[in-house]
Amino acid sequence: MRHLLFVLSCLLWGICITNAQEFPLVDFEGTPLKTVIQYVEKETGLSFSYAEDLVKDKKITIQRGPLSIEAILSVLGAQTGLYFEKVEGQPQVIVVPITPNNQVCLFLLDKETRMPISENQVVIDSIKVLETTMNGLLRFAAEDRPAHSLVVSGYETVEVKPSDYCTSLYLSPVYKILNEVVVTSYITTGIDRNRDGSVTLSQKPLGAIPGLTTPDILQSIQMVPGVSSLDESASGIQIHGGTPDQNLILFDHIRLFNTGYLFGMLSRFNPYATEKATIFKTATSVAYGDRVSGVVDISTTDEVVEEFAGGFGLDGLSLDGYVKAPLNRKSSFFLYARRSYPDVYKSPTYEAYAKKIFNNMGTVTDRDGNPLNVTSDDGYTYESSDTHFRFYDINAKYILQPTEQDKISISALMTRNRTEFSFANSGESKRDSLTTGSGGFSVNWTHKSTPNRTEEITAYFSSYDSFYQNEEFFGDTQEETNIRGNRISDFGLNLKSDRYLQNGNRFMFGYQLSNTNVEVDLSTTSLDPENNMNLPVNESNFKNVLFGEYSLIKPNTGLLKFGIRLVHYGSLGQVYLEPRLNMELPIAKALRLRAGLERKNQPISQLIEFNQTELRLENNLWRLSDDVNFPLLQSNQISAGLLFHKNGWTLDIEGYYKRLSGLTSYSQGFTLPQPSLSVGKSSILGMDLLLKKRVGNYRFWMGYAFNDINFTFEAIQDGTFPGNNDITHNFQFSNSLQLNNFQFSLGWQLRTGSPFTPINSYNEDTHQVAFGTINSARLPTFHRLDASATYQIPFNQNQSKLQVGVSALNLYRRVVPLSITYRTSQTDNTLLLEQVIHRHSLGFTPNLTLRLFF
Structure with a gap:
């Protein structure tokens, strides 16, 4: 009983400490940055060091709670393009500008929530794959081109131009009836884990997979534990011990009863036609039926393109x-x-x-x-x-x-x-x-x-x-x-x-x-x-x-x-x-x-x-x-x-x-x-x-x-x-x-x-x-x-x-x-x-x- 009381006391103490470091409610709507800084100083006892010209004309919008001090500083930095550095061991925060140093420097934020898009996958010019930091910061080398294309997972595709300073970019989320991603790059880039336990594999930008040089969907999903092929084939996929015929395979809503060429060794799907695939191993949505094992839902491009x-x-x-x-x-x-x-x-x-x-x-x-x-x-x-x-x-x-x-x-x-x-x-x-x-x-x-x-x-x-x-x-x-x-x-x-x-x-x-x-x-x-x-x-x-x-x-x-x-x-x-x-x-x-x-x-x-x-x-x-x-x-x-x-x-x-x-x-x-x-x-x-x-x-x-x-x-x-x-x-x-x-x-x-x-x-x-x-x-x-x-x-x-x-x-x-x-x-x-x-x-x-x- 003493041990149990001790553990409960530690848990309660930890909860109190955690709550003491959080703002119960933060509500700013177009508020000047200086006013927000003064509020944070009053609530936390921190002291901010900054130049007046640096914070002039910058405004903050936050309507969230609770948020920790670290989260508040991340939002302030992302919305202003500034760097808020908390001095180790001291109640002081230094506010300084960020120097791009011949790089494209961006803070990516959600246009609706005004919060940083943290640890999210970004494809740059269809070539380079990076990930934003916890405060939504993205930096990459500026190439000799007028603009760079950014494909942000879950958000709209945008074009950005190189700048001499770090800027904040607000992106509109792309609303689709999809599962929320909880782990990007679950195995490698292009393979993400969703909140309902399913795994989504995207052809672009699919990272390197041993033995493959093309983004073959049926071969690639075999990297997911619990998905395998006992005869090394693309079509003989077994999910959680089920046989291949017990899997539901869909291609743009079309049910398929055979998915392989050459005795199943090759996938019937053109690797560059398949945009993505969602794999369910367990807890399948009720929208899917008629199979007792897994689901592989494959789809092609679903957006109108602007260029040939x-x-x-x-x-x-x-x-x-x-x-x-x-x-x-x-x-x-x-x-x-x-x-x-x-x-x-x-x-x-x-x-x-x-x-x-x-x-x-x-x-x-x-x-x-x-x-x-x-x-x-x-x-x-x-x-x-x-x-x-x-x-x-x-x-x-x-x-x-x-x-x-x-x-x-x-x-x-x-x-x-x-x-x-x-x-x-x-x-x-x-x-x-x-x-x-x-x-x-x-x-x-x-x-x-x-x-x-x-x-x-x-x-x-x-x-x-x-x-x-x-x-x-x-x-x-x-x-x-x-x-x-x-x-x-x-x-x-x-x-x-x-x-x-x-x-x-x-x-x-x-x-x-x-x-x-x-x-x-x-x-x-x-x-x-x-x-x-x-x-x-x-x-x-x-x-x-x-x-x-x-x-x-x-x-x-x-x-x-x-x-x-x-x-x-x-x-x-x-x-x-x-x-x-x-x-x-x-x-x-x-x-x-x-x-x-x-x-x-x-x-x-x-x-x-x-x-x-x-x-x-x-x-x-x-x-x-x-x-x-x-x-x-x-x-x-x-x-x-x-x-x-x-x-x-x-x-x-x-x-x-x-x-x-x-x-x-x-x-x-x-x-x-x-x-x-x-x-x-x-x-x-x-x-x-x-x-x-x-x-x-x-x-x-x-x-x-x-x-x-x-x-x-x-x-x-x-x-x-x-x-x-x-x-x-x-x-x-x-x-x-x-x-x-x-x-x-x-x-x-x-x-x-x-x-x-x-x-x-x-x-x-x-x-x-x-x-x-x-x-x-x-x-x-x-x-x-x-x-x-x-x-x-x-x-x-x-x-x-x-x-x-x-x-x-x-x-x-x-x-x-x-x-x-x-x-x-x-x-x-x-x-x-x-x-x-x-x-x-x-x-x-x-x-x-x-x-x-x-």
Whole structure:
């Protein structure tokens, strides 16, 4: 009890001391600076030393409280362009002018609150990225140009001219329905953490990321702890232990069902078309639904441009270009295009990717490590194969802003990918081909009724098609043909209203409807008619949703958000409730507490086929839930964490627990044959941790993710066993440094190997096999070292520049298996092992980029 009383006394004493150093209310409206100084001297006992001419004609406006002495001095300095220096150990403040010294010297302030814009990211001339100080001061070298362009995060873009003295610049905040940023440069520049726990990644100015020289959204977000890809791909993103098909991916409101090229290794999104992406790992807003894991909301430029701009570039796989054209003062048109060129020239970058994707051989051993003589990939070698790969994508957008209150945008996307593979061995040959396409369009109208009220109407259509064909020949005789087709068409209408109330709180509500139609074509044709198969499927789901969300908001402090989705799925004929709760509260100036609770449902998921696991190309199929063979996926998740941010240090730690039901053996891709569909569930216990330190232009960050994923499939195995994507430990260590126009980054990642099912025994004569406990063994630990460097050459008098970049993945060339798949057959209750497929990690993968911006 004595200890408790002592602690409480210390806390009360600290609160009294803190309050004694704060002004309960500061209220000045156009008050002369000298009058304000006299007030501060009277209230604090401080003595100000200044020249009368220095403070003459300067006025102060502050209507805030409570404010500390340091905060008052910061505001006085920012509003006057003067330097208020408190003498150490003495009750004296010296007021002196600031000398620019051949620099542009600015104090940036919020035009509405008249407070300094502190520790905020600023992009200068689209080249240099700096951050304001605590009192809003920004200084940078003046180049030989008449004016400099400043892009201030959360505020309007302005032009400033060099001056002989330090000036105060008042900026109007850009009002958008976005989450308030609490940590700028959360990992590196361009990656910010929002108050609701989401992370926003901006293409400009995205800082250096190891192994990347272009701002690829899906590769870049994997720097965020809790977001990873177990097969090193761009599209195989897993968020908090969920599989890739459990993520909601939006591109300008268009729902996407496939996000990768070349077996998912490359993103379908043109890096220079994607302006930003917001990632939700937990506590998702009720505006998002139909997926049980994370959300990646990608958007392109949403502002009317005043000047023509563009660029084109070349890297190790593709050519791309874009233009941003103002049509008049109220409208703009944007066009982005990209095409691969490995069908013309196979670069070292392509060769590295092709070897990873198409080389599936490896040593097969039993659980004791003894080598087994098992066919691995039909004797295929990379040198004896023939591969072809090509893709293209086109993005277009039109923006019209007829009035200050209205904005209309029309966005369209079209992507195509074709991959072909063939090889021959001992008279037998196989040909694989996969063609996929994704695209759609959206129309969005945003109307601002008042500064505190916004209505939004969005209509969209998205499509996805996949056609996979596998042909097997013996000599000139075609022995078998397998076809896997999948087509999805999805259209919807979203109505949403956002209202900021007089007390600063926010109320958001809306209605959504959509219809999803799915077609599946499974067919096999062979010389033996008994093996022929033809299973066409056509199904649809009409959905209606009502949602509402109320947010208790305290400016620059806390957030408490609670909402609910009321969902009716036509294919299931039932109504589902999805409550959501999100909280983030400051418990100290540099420390914040957050917690979240959510329930989600998913009416569509991908199935993984077992009959053709020897095929090298992806053949996963989307199916709608019917609550019979394909149950509705349901998720309940709770999370809690702490965020510390001070003096360039950032520490963010979050723990979570998630339960999933409605899993099936078809959707999880177990590598053992199953006599029938098995339904199961999973539990996921995890933790994410980020530690970052910034010193000037140098940044170091370390990410760690812990996952404990347990599956329960009673029809397959008693008790629980590790999930297929159970990666217990995942570390990332990265550094980045900016020196003038140079950017360097170096990063190392290390993670636990994936689980797999070992072979207990194998008879080489009869091919009879006996497997051990499911996922009871682990593949080797995965780790690799990546690096990148870019250099920008600006051209005078305009924003044109040339960028040269060099990157390399896996500098020390370590290649390990990432997964093992067994192809089996069953005869008279005897299990036969026919083939073992290894999926390997990338080898050394260099890349070179050249880009011109104008």
